[in-house]
Amino acid sequence: MSKILRAPLVDLLPLNDILQGDCIEQMRALPDGSVDCIFADPPYNLQLQNALTRPDQSHVDAVDDDWDKFESNAEYDAFTRAWLAEARRILKPTGTLWVIGSYHNIYRMGQVLSDLGYWLLNDVVWHKTNPMPNFRGTRFQNATETMLWAQRDKGAKYTFNYHALKHLNDGTQMQNVWHIPLCTGAERIKGEDGKKAHATQKPEALLYNVIASSTNPGDVILDPFFGSGTTGAVAKKLGRNFIGIERDLDYVKVARARIDAIAPLLLGDDILMTESKRTQPKVKFGELLAGGYFTVGEELRDAKGKISAVVLADGRLQLGEQKGSIHQMGAAAQNAQACNGWDYWYVQRDGAWIAIDDVRQNYLRDSKN
Numbered sequence: 001m002s003k004i005l006r007a008p009l010v011d012l013l014p015l016n017d018i019l020q021g022d023c024i025e026q027m028r029a030l031p032d033g034s035v036d037c038i039f040a041d042p043p044y045n046l047q048l049q050n051a052l053t054r055p056d057q058s059h060v061d062a063v064d065d066d067w068d069k070f071e072s073n074a075e076y077d078a079f080t081r082a083w084l085a086e087a088r089r090i091l092k093p094t095g096t097l098w099v100i101g102s103y104h105n106i107y108r109m110g111q112v113l114s115d116l117g118y119w120l121l122n123d124v125v126w127h128k129t130n131p132m133p134n135f136r137g138t139r140f141q142n143a144t145e146t147m148l149w150a151q152r153d154k155g156a157k158y159t160f161n162y163h164a165l166k167h168l169n170d171g172t173q174m175q176n177v178w179h180i181p182l183c184t185g186a187e188r189i190k191g192e193d194g195k196k197a198h199a200t201q202k203p204e205a206l207l208y209n210v211i212a213s214s215t216n217p218g219d220v221i222l223d224p225f226f227g228s229g230t231t232g233a234v235a236k237k238l239g240r241n242f243i244g245i246e247r248d249l250d251y252v253k254v255a256r257a258r259i260d261a262i263a264p265l266l267l268g269d270d271i272l273m274t275e276s277k278r279t280q281p282k283v284k285f286g287e288l289l290a291g292g293y294f295t296v297g298e299e300l301r302d303a304k305g306k307i308s309a310v311v312l313a314d315g316r317l318q319l320g321e322q323k324g325s326i327h328q329m330g331a332a333a334q335n336a337q338a339c340n341g342w343d344y345w346y347v348q349r350d351g352a353w354i355a356i357d358d359v360r361q362n363y364l365r366d367s368k369n
Contacts, residue, residue: 013220018232018244020252023224026245027086035243036159036219038087038097039210039231041202045076045105076105080112083224088116090222091152096121096159096214100147100202110148119154122176123147126206129181149214158214164274165213174213180205189228189254197254198228207234215240217272229255239265239272281367283360285326285341286315293359300326300345301353307333309345317345326356 012031019026070076087097097118099109113120124147131143151158165174180203187204189197207230215221217239223231226244228251235242236259246252265272288294289311298311309317309329317329324332326341333344342357349359 013241014243015220015241016232016236016243018226018229018246018252018255020246020249022247023245024083024086027083027090027222027224030090030222030243032089033092033095034220035090035222036092036095037211037215038091038095038222038224039207040083040087040097040099040223041200041225041227042080042083042099042101042105042109043070043076043225044102044200045070045073045108046102073108077108077112080105080109081116084109084112084116084118087222087224088118088152093153093156094151094158096149096151098147098149098210098214100126100145102142102145106146106148113148113150117154118150118152120148120150121158122149124149125177127177127179129179130184131182147210159216159219161213161216161274165209167274168209168212174209178206178209189258191254198251201228202230204230204234207231208238211235211238211240226255227251229258232259233262236262237265281364283363284315285356288359288363289315291363293363294347294356298347300347300356302333302344303346305346305353309333 013034070079084097084099091097097113099113100106101109110120126145126147128143128145131141134141162173166172168174183201183203189201191197211221211231211234215238218241220241220243221231221235222243222245224245226232226246229244232242232244232255244255246255285294289296294311296311296313299308300311300317301308307319309319312318312323315325316323317326319329319332322329322332326345327339328341330339330341330344331337333339342360343355345356346353347356347359348354
């Protein structure tokens with residue numbers, strides 16, 4: 001498997017490879033503070049007592065593998081604490097961790113995360129648009145799983161590609177409920193016997209959102225429960241490095257064949273990254289006024305056209321009797337503590353009202369030419 005990008009500490013890592021063995025033992029061999037992100041799909045501790053059957057008495061292919069069997073909740077909690085402690089050690093100070101689970105285990109893992117010093121950033125609900133029915137009709141149909149997203153150190157800088165997710169969501173802010181179907185059809189990997197190669201294979205769309213949101217090209221993503229290799233497959237497609245850990249040799253073979261079949265990404269970072277406004281050059285409203293992108297006396301409005309202000313010659317706005325920056329007057333218009341004036345104010349161009357941020361983007365493009 002090809003290596004994508006390297007840095008001094010990264011040279012010490014088994015990049016883009018799958019380590020066979022116990023996840024805790026394998027993580028102990030990795031350097032402190034060496035990975036950018038961790039995605040973990042650990043055993044759910046389902047504690048199934050009996051086989052599941054449909055009304056016609058046919059067998060339901062559920063999770064009854066040995067790796068999901070624990071003697072008690074205490075044993076499961078100890079296992080969870082051990083692997084999450086190692087995960088925190090090998091995360092960079094700026095690193096984040098995603099862990100997914102069902103109602104059987106996600107609350108227990110949330111408690112351990114907090115106890116170990118992680119800082120929870122979000123819970124994300126995966127809504128399965130095609131969930132398995134509750135055949136016995138004794139409970140609600142279980143159509144969700146929950147992911148917890150946490151940073152290693154509270155208050156540290158971390159990666160969140162807000163604008164990339166916004167573009168993926170048709171220009172609106174991505175919410176913490178993701179409507180994604182279960183892995184079915186051609187995406188579902190099957191063995192020579194026609195059966196599922198892995199009982200809990202996650203859809204690539206789920207990992208696409210995770211990786212696109214919280215990592216950058218060349219970052220290192222660790223998956224300590226690699227399974228059929230979904231994390232590695234998506235990482236390779238998005239120009240990230242991965243490290244997989246999987247104790248089952250059959251799963252290792254499935255994952256390796258799957259990832260090897262993906263063509264290496266030969267294109268540059270410019271197609272992998274969404275430029276964030278936070279990283280753009282700072283532009284003052286007065287610069288655009290002086291450059292002719294706005295005119296003195298021009299009217300600005302809010303999105304609904306109910307509030308208007310006038311552009312003054314010094315780059316401030318006048319709103320009624322008040323004068324101030326685009327941000328100050330945007331806040332005043334809403335009786336708010338703060339406001340991003342670039343998003344709040346609109347200006348008329350070619351018969352249409354557009355956000356003044358669109359004018360700023362035109363200015364930045366023109367500045368590059």
